[in-house]
Amino acid sequence: MNEMQFLxxxxxxxxxxxxxxxxxxxxxxxxxxYLLGRKQDVAPGRHREGASGLHTVFRRSVPPPGMVKRSPVxxxxxxxFHIGLALIVFFFMPHILFFKSVLGISWPGLPxxxxxxxxxxxxxxxVVVLFDRINKPVKRYLSTFQDWFTWTLTFLxxxxxxxxxxxLLLPYTTxxxxxxxxxxxxxxxxxxxxxxxxxxxxxxxWYIGKINGHRGVPV
Amino acid sequence: xxxxxQKGINALKEVIDAPVASYFSSCxxxxxxxxxxxxxxxxxxxxxxPIHKLEPxxxxxEQEYTLLGRLAKMVGLxxxxxxxxxxxxxxxxxxxxxxxxxxxxxxxxxxxxxYMVRKLREGMxxxxxxxxxxxxxxxxxxxxxxxxxxxxxxxxxxxxxxxAATGEAINVDKPGAxxxxxxSSMEIVNYPEYLEALVKIFRKAGLTFTLASDAFEATNxxxxxxxxxxxxVIVSRIVNxxxxxxxxxxxxxxxxxxxxxxxxxxxxxxxxxxxxEVVHVLELLDDLRKKGVLKVKDKFKDPLILHDPCQIVRRGxxxxxxxxxxxxxxxxxxxxxxxxxxxxxxxxGGGASAIHTEEAEALRAKAFGIKKRQIEQAGVGTMVTFxxxxxxxxxxxxxxxxxxxxxxxxxxxLAEHLED
Numbered sequence: 001m002n003e004m005q006f007l008x009x010x011x012x013x014x015x016x017x018x019x020x021x022x023x024x025x026x027x028x029x030x031x032x033x034y035l036l037g038r039k040q041d042v043a044p045g046r047h048r049e050g051a052s053g054l055h056t057v058f059r060r061s062v063p064p065p066g067m068v069k070r071s072p073v074x075x076x077x078x079x080x081f082h083i084g085l086a087l088i089v090f091f092f093m094p095h096i097l098f099f100k101s102v103l104g105i106s107w108p109g110l111p112x113x114x115x116x117x118x119x120x121x122x123x124x125x126x127v128v129v130l131f132d133r134i135n136k137p138v139k140r141y142l143s144t145f146q147d148w149f150t151w152t153l154t155f156l157x158x159x160x161x162x163x164x165x166x167x168l169l170l171p172y173t174t175x176x177x178x179x180x181x182x183x184x185x186x187x188x189x190x191x192x193x194x195x196x197x198x199x200x201x202x203x204x205x206w207y208i209g210k211i212n213g214h215r216g217v218p219v
Numbered sequence: 220x221x222x223x224x225q226k227g228i229n230a231l232k233e234v235i236d237a238p239v240a241s242y243f244s245s246c247x248x249x250x251x252x253x254x255x256x257x258x259x260x261x262x263x264x265x266x267x268x269p270i271h272k273l274e275p276x277x278x279x280x281e282q283e284y285t286l287l288g289r290l291a292k293m294v295g296l297x298x299x300x301x302x303x304x305x306x307x308x309x310x311x312x313x314x315x316x317x318x319x320x321x322x323x324x325x326x327x328x329x330x331x332x333x334y335m336v337r338k339l340r341e342g343m344x345x346x347x348x349x350x351x352x353x354x355x356x357x358x359x360x361x362x363x364x365x366x367x368x369x370x371x372x373x374x375x376x377x378x379x380x381x382x383a384a385t386g387e388a389i390n391v392d393k394p395g396a397x398x399x400x401x402x403s404s405m406e407i408v409n410y411p412e413y414l415e416a417l418v419k420i421f422r423k424a425g426l427t428f429t430l431a432s433d434a435f436e437a438t439n440x441x442x443x444x445x446x447x448x449x450x451x452v453i454v455s456r457i458v459n460x461x462x463x464x465x466x467x468x469x470x471x472x473x474x475x476x477x478x479x480x481x482x483x484x485x486x487x488x489x490x491x492x493x494x495x496e497v498v499h500v501l502e503l504l505d506d507l508r509k510k511g512v513l514k515v516k517d518k519f520k521d522p523l524i525l526h527d528p529c530q531i532v533r534r535g536x537x538x539x540x541x542x543x544x545x546x547x548x549x550x551x552x553x554x555x556x557x558x559x560x561x562x563x564x565x566x567x568g569g570g571a572s573a574i575h576t577e578e579a580e581a582l583r584a585k586a587f588g589i590k591k592r593q594i595e596q597a598g599v600g601t602m603v604t605f606x607x608x609x610x611x612x613x614x615x616x617x618x619x620x621x622x623x624x625x626x627x628x629x630x631x632x633l634a635e636h637l638e639d
Contacts, residue, residue, distance in 0.1 A: 032285060033240040043486040044496075046536050056329060064325045065561065070254040078249070078327075138250035141265035147248050192287055197245040197328050204245040205329030207238040212323075212331070215483055216536035217560060219324055 007177040010184065018184035025191030026199060034203065046216030056209025056219055057202055073132040077125045084122030088115060088158070112165070119162045126155055150193050156182035224302045227346025231279045231300075234338035240284060242335060243277050245328040246270055252322035252332055257563050258315040261588045269322035269332045272311040275300045276339040305348040312336065312343055313350045314579040315586075318443075318569035319529035324560065333534070340445025349444045352574040357440040360453055365436040366573065367404040374435050377407050381414040389418065390429035392464065398428040398503075399466040399495075401437035401457065401481070403474035405607035413472065413607075416634030420504065423637060424512045428470065434460035437472050438608075439480035443570030450480065451488040457481060462494050471499045473605040473630060475530030475568060482535065499531060500630055501605055505540035508547055515548050515636040522551035522599045523627075526590065526613065527562040528606035544629060545603060548636050553597045563589045565604075567612030587616040594624055605629040 001009070068075045089095060093109040100106040110118075130151055133139040160179035163169050170178070190196060197204075212219040220228075253259040253268040265271070281288035282297050291297040320333035343349055349357075356366035364370060378389050390396055398421075406413045421428050434457045441450030461469050471478040482497040507513045525545050531537045538559055545552050557563055566586035571579065590613065594602060602624055604610060613626055 028286065029244070033244055034237050036235065036237040036240050036284065038236040038238055039487070041487060042490065042492055043483050044492055048536070048538070060327055060329050063327075066557070067251065067254060067325055071251055074249050074251055136250065137263070138253045138259070138265040138268050139248065142248040142250050142268060142271060144248075194244075194247050197247050200241045200245040201328045203241040204238070207241060208323060208326075208329045208331040208334075211238065211334060212534075215534070217533065217538065219560075 003171060003173045003177065007173050007180075010177050010180040014181065014184055018187045022187040022190060025188075026196075029191045029196055030199065033200065038207075041211070041214050043214070045214045048213075048216040048218065051209070051213035051216055051218040053206035053210035053213065055213070057205045059209075059218070060205045071136075073128060073136075077129040077132065080125035081122050081129065084118050084125065085154075085158075087118050088122065088161070091115065116162070116165065119158060123155070123158050123162070126151070126158070146193055150189070150195050153182075153186045153189055153193075153195070157186055221302055223346045224300075224305070227305065227342040227348070228279060228300060230345045231276055231339070231342035232283050234341050235276070235280050235284060238331065239276070239280060239335055239338065242328075242330040242332075243273075243280050246330060247328065249327065251325055251327060252330075255321040255325040257317075257319070257321070257566060257586045257589050258582065261586045262582070266311065267315050269316070269336075270330070272308070272316055273332065273335050273339055275305060275308055276335060276342070279342075302346070302348075305343060305346055309343065309348050309350060310578070312339055313353065313569075314571060314574055314576075314582055316569060317529070317564045317566060317571045318534075319564035320534045321529070321561075321564065324533070337442075337445065340443075341447060342445075344445040350570075350574045350576070350579070352576070352579075353440065353444045353570040356570070356573045357444045357446065357449060360436065360438070360440040361449060365404040365407075366438055366440045367408060369404050369407055369436075371432050371435070374402065374407055374430065374432075377402075377411045377414055378430065380411060381418055384415050385418045385422075387418050387422065389414070390427065392432055393427075393429040394464045396427045396429035396464065396466055398426065398468045398470045398498075399434070399457075399461045399464060400428045400430055400470045401472055401477065402430075402435050403438045403472050403477050403607045404436060405474065405611055406472055407435075409611065410607060410628060410631070412631050413628065416631045417470075417500075419634045419637060420507070420513070420630075424507050429464065429466070431457075431460040431464060437477035437481060438474055439477065439484075440570065440573075442480045442484055443476060443573070447488060450484065454480060454485040454488050458485065458489060458493055466495055468503075469493075469495055469497050470503060471497055472607065473500055473528075473531075473628060474608055475528040475535070475606040476570075476608065478535050478537075479530040499535070499537050499540075501531070501537055501540040501544060504630065504633060505544055508544060513547070513633065514638045515633070516638045517636055518550040519548055519601075519632060519636065520550050521601050521625075522553055522597070523549055523601035523603055524553050524555050524593065524597045524599050525558070525629075526565065526602055526604040526609060527559055528604060528609045529562065529564050529568055531606060532562065533560040541605065541629065544633065548633050549603070553599060555593050555597060557593075563593070565590060565609040565612045566616070567608060572608055572612050583612065584616060584619045587613075587619075590616070591620060591622070594622070599624075601625045601627060603627045603629050603632060
C-alpha cells in the first residue's frame with residue numbers, strides 16, 4: 001500500500017468502520033446505561049429556586065468555591081484543553097469542510113493561524129495535565145491503563161493534525177492519513193472508555209441535580 | 220463463593236440503577252473528590268479518595284451491566300469481587316466515610332458519590348462486612364428499640380425530670396396532638412435538656428405534642444449500616460405510631476441521620492408517602508421565629524461559630540433556618556468560610572461514631588483537624604450545632620485535643636434565651 005492508497009483507505013472504508021462503531025457504540029452505551037432507570041422518590045419534595053437537574057447541568061461547569069486553589073492544574077488545564085479541543089474540532093476550516101461533505105451543513109470557521117496557536121496551547125495543556133496525573137498522588141493512585149491510553153488517543157489527533165498542517169516530519173499525504181487514522185481510533189474507543197463522559201456528563205449532572213433538588217439542595 | 224458474598228453481590232446488582240451507571244461511565248479519575256473529603260484532606264492518603272471507596276461497586280457494575288464487562292467476565296479477564304476485598308474495604312466504606320456528601324458537591328461530571336456509598340453499604344452489610352460497632356447498634360435498635368439499648372423507662376425518666384423542671388405535664392401516647400416528638404438515644408442520655416427546651420417552646424407557640432412509648436427513637440441504624448430491610452422495620456415503628464395517634468406532624472430531633480432516615484429515606488423504604496408531615500425541629504423553630512412567636516429576652520454575648528450538620532443541611536435541605544436562628548440569639552455570630560451546604564463534617568456521621576476500634580478513633584480525631592482549624596481561625600471559644608451525634612463526636616475531639624471550647628445545642632440555646 002502506498003501513501004495515496006493509505007489515505008484513500010482511511011478516508012473511505014476506514015472512516016466508515018470507525019464512524020459505524022462510534023455511532024452504534026454510543027447508542028448501545030446510552031441504552032445500556034439509561035434503560036436501567038431508577039425508582040421514583042416518593043418522599044414529598046421540597047422546592048427551592050436553583051435546585052434542579054437542569055441548573056446542575058450548567059452549575060457544574062463552574063468550579064465550586066475554593067476548589068481552583070486546591071487543584072489549579074485540573075481546572076485551568078482542564079478548561080484550556082476542553083475549550084481548545086472544541087475550537088479545533090469544530091472551527092478549523094478543513095474540519096468544517098469535512099462536516100459539510102458528510103452532513104451537508106457548514107458554519108463559519110476561525111483563521112488557521114489562530115487554530116495553530118490554539119493547537120499548540122491545547123497540546124501544552126494536555127502535557128501539563130498528564131504531568132499532573134503522574135505527579136499528584138491522588139491522580140497517580142486512581143490511574144489505570146485506561147487513563148494513559150485515553151490521554152494518548154486524545155493527544156495523537158492533535159499532534160498529527162498539527163504536524164500535517166505544518167508539513168513536518170512525514171510527507172503531507174502520509175501525515176494526513178495518520179491524522180485521520182488517529183481520529184478513527186479515538187472514535188472507536190470513545191464509547192467504551194472514560195472518554196464516554198462526553199455523553200454521560202449531561203445525564204450524570206442532571207441526575208445529581210434532580211436527586212438533591214428533590215430535597216431542596218442546589219448542588 | 221460464600222453464600223454471604225453471593226448475597227452481597229446480589230444486593231449490589233439490585234441497587235445499581237441508571238444514575239449509578241451514568242456516574243461510573245462519567246468518572247475521568249480527576250481526583251477532585253479527594254479535595255472535598257475530610258479524611259483525605261486531613262491525612263493526605265490517596266486511598267481515602269471518595270470515588271476509590273466505590274471500587275467494588277464499580278466492578279460489579281462493569282461486570283454485570285456493560286457489554287464489554289460481561290464479555291471480559293465470560294472469558295475470565297475480569298477481577299471478581301471477593302470476601303477479602305470487601306473486608307479490606309470496610310475501613311474505606313465505614314471508618315473513613317461519614318456519608319457527609321461533600322464529595323458529591325464538587326465532582327465536575329456530577330457524580331453523586333455519597334448516593335453510591337449508601338448503595339455499596341447494602342452489599343457490605345448483607346455480606347457481613349460492616350464494622351462490629353455499627354452491627355451492634357443495629358442489633359440493639361432492632362431488638363431493644365434504640366442503638367444504645369435504651370428502653371422506655373429511660374425516656375420516662377427524662378420526661379419526669381423535664382416535667383419537674385418546667386412544671387408542665389408531658390403527653391405520652393396522646394391521640395390528636397399536633398406533633399409527635401421523636402428523640403435520639405444520645406439526647407435521652409446526654410442532652411435531656413432538649414426535651415425541656417421543647418416544652419418551653421411549644422408552650423410559647425401554643426402547640427401540643429406527645430411522645431410515643433412505642434416510637435421514641437428517631438435514629439435508624441439500618442440506614443447507617445446499609446440494610447434497607449432493617450431500616451424499613453425501624454422507620455415503620457414511627458410511621459405506625461404516628462398514624463395511629465393521628466398527629467399532623469412528626470418532629471425530627473436535631474440528630475442529622477435521624478432526619479435523613481425519617482424525612483427522606485422513610486417513605487421510600489415503606490413505599491408510600493406518610494399521612495403526616497415530617498418537620499425538623501429547626502424548621503419549626505424558624506417558622507415560629509418568622510411568626511414572631513420566639514422572642515428572646517437577651518442574647519448570648521460570646522463570639523461563636525456554627526457547625527452545620529451534614530445530613531440536616533447539605534443532604535437534608537434545611538438550608539435557610541439555622542443562620543437566622545443563631546443570629547436571633549447570638550450577638551457575635553461569626554460565619555465560617557465553608558458554611559451551610561459547604562460545611563465540613565465533624566468526622567463521626569454515617570455510623571462512624573459507633574465504630575470504636577483504635578484505628579477508627581484515631582482517624583476520627585485526625586479528621587477533626589479541619590474543624591479545629593475553623594474554631595482557631597475564627598478565634599472563638601464557643602461552637603453551636605444542632606445534631607446530637609455531632610455533639611458527641613465534637614466533645615470527644617475537644618477532649619482528645621484538650622480544647623476548652625464550649626459546645627452548645629441550638630435548640631437549647633434558643634430556649635434558654637426565650638422570653639418567659
